[in-house]
Amino acid sequence: xxxxxxxxxxxxxxxxxxxxxxxxxxxxxxxxxxxxxxxxxxxxxxxxxxxxxxxxxxxxxxxxxxxxxxxxxxxxxxxxxxxxxxxxxxxxxxxxxxxxxxxxxxxxxxxxxxxxxxxxxxxxxxxxxxxxxxxxxxxxxxxxxxxxxxxxxxxxxxxxxxx
Numbered sequence: 001x002x003x004x005x006x007x008x009x010x011x012x013x014x015x016x017x018x019x020x021x022x023x024x025x026x027x028x029x030x031x032x033x034x035x036x037x038x039x040x041x042x043x044x045x046x047x048x049x050x051x052x053x054x055x056x057x058x059x060x061x062x063x064x065x066x067x068x069x070x071x072x073x074x075x076x077x078x079x080x081x082x083x084x085x086x087x088x089x090x091x092x093x094x095x096x097x098x099x100x101x102x103x104x105x106x107x108x109x110x111x112x113x114x115x116x117x118x119x120x121x122x123x124x125x126x127x128x129x130x131x132x133x134x135x136x137x138x139x140x141x142x143x144x145x146x147x148x149x150x151x152x153x154x155x156x157x158x159x160x161x162x163x
Contacts, residue, residue, distance in 0.1 A: 005049040010156060012041060013087045017149040020080050024145035030076030035083050042086025053089060060090040077144040084152070092155060099151030104142060 016038040020030045039061070046057050061082050068078035084093035108116040 005045075009045060009049070009088055012038070012045065013084060013092075013152060014149075016083055016087065017080070017145065017152055020076070020145040021143070021149045024076070024143035028141050028143060029074070030080055030145055032079070035076065035079035038083035039079070039086045042083055042088075045087060046089075050089070056090060057086060060085050060093075073144065074141075077148070080145055080148060084148070092152070096148055096152040096155055099154055100144065100147035103150055104144065104147045107147075108142065 016034065019034050023034060024030050043054075043057070046054055064078055064082050064085065068075055081093055081097050084096060105116065105120065108119075
């Protein structure tokens with residue numbers, strides 16, 4: 001998809017990610033007033049510009065909803081990723097979230113090495129045992145939305161420069 005549809009899609013995603021990032025940094029939460037309209041906007045844009053990808057978009061949204069019930073990350077973060085799926089598609093959203101996860105581990109390792117190693121060990125143990133309550137026992141929270149914005153920006157810049 002090129003031209004105006006892509007500009008609309010990228011602009012909408014950047015606005016939503018910026019709003020969510022500011023909210024997440026200030027209050028450690030992303031309100032439904034940001035994510036739900038973004039999901040509806042994304043589904044509308046998908047219906048207008050990429051109707052053929054609607055079944056995949058809906059399937060990924062449903063999977064993310066069920067992933068969210070595991071409480072592996074904040075519900076606002078899951079809904080933000082769902083909004084990005086609806087607006088830009090599954091691959092853009094999941095690559096952005098993956099980049100965000102890599103970046104956040106790197107930053108947290110630099111800032112809080114001992115705690116981050118403990119968090120990673122707890123997360124790996126939880127994945128093996130499916131005891132997800134063991135993750136982040138200290139109760140530390142990190143705003144994830146700015147990292148998703150960073151991952152999204154890196155992906156968009158890469159696509160503009162190399163694809």
